[in-house]
Amino acid sequence: MTFDKLSVFALLxxxxxxxxxxxxxxxxxxxxxxxxxxxxxGPVGPAIVVAMPGVLALIGLIEFASGKKIVELSAGWxxxxxxxxxxxxxxxxxLALAVTIGVFTGLAYYRIx
Numbered sequence: 001m002t003f004d005k006l007s008v009f010a011l012l013x014x015x016x017x018x019x020x021x022x023x024x025x026x027x028x029x030x031x032x033x034x035x036x037x038x039x040x041x042g043p044v045g046p047a048i049v050v051a052m053p054g055v056l057a058l059i060g061l062i063e064f065a066s067g068k069k070i071v072e073l074s075a076g077w078x079x080x081x082x083x084x085x086x087x088x089x090x091x092x093x094x095l096a097l098a099v100t101i102g103v104f105t106g107l108a109y110y111r112i113x
Contacts, residue, residue, distance in 0.1 A: 010064035017057025024050040 003011075028046045059070050066073060077085065 006067065006069065007064060010060045013060030014057050014064060015060070017053045017055070017060055020053025021050050021057055024053055 028049055062073065063070055080088070
C-alpha cells in the first residue's frame, strides 16, 4: 500500500492530535484539580486544554478518510446552495446525536460507564 503526501500528513495530524488530546486529558486528571491550577476548574477550563488537539485529530481523520484537504472539502460544502446546506447540516447533527445517544445508552446498559 502506498501513501501519498496527503495521507501521510493526515495521519501525522491524527497522531499528533490524539497524542495532544491524551496529554491534555492526563494533565487535567493529574493537575487540574489542585489548588495552584485554579484556571482549570469548572466546565470550560479543561475543555480548552483538550479542544485544539481534538480538532487537529478530527481534521486528520477527515482528511485521511476523504483523501482531500479540509480546505477542498470546505470549498465543496460552500458551493452547495444555502437551503441544501441547512438540510444536510441538520441531518448530520441529528445522526451524530443519535449515534452519541445510542453509544452512551449501550455503554450504560452494559454497565461500562
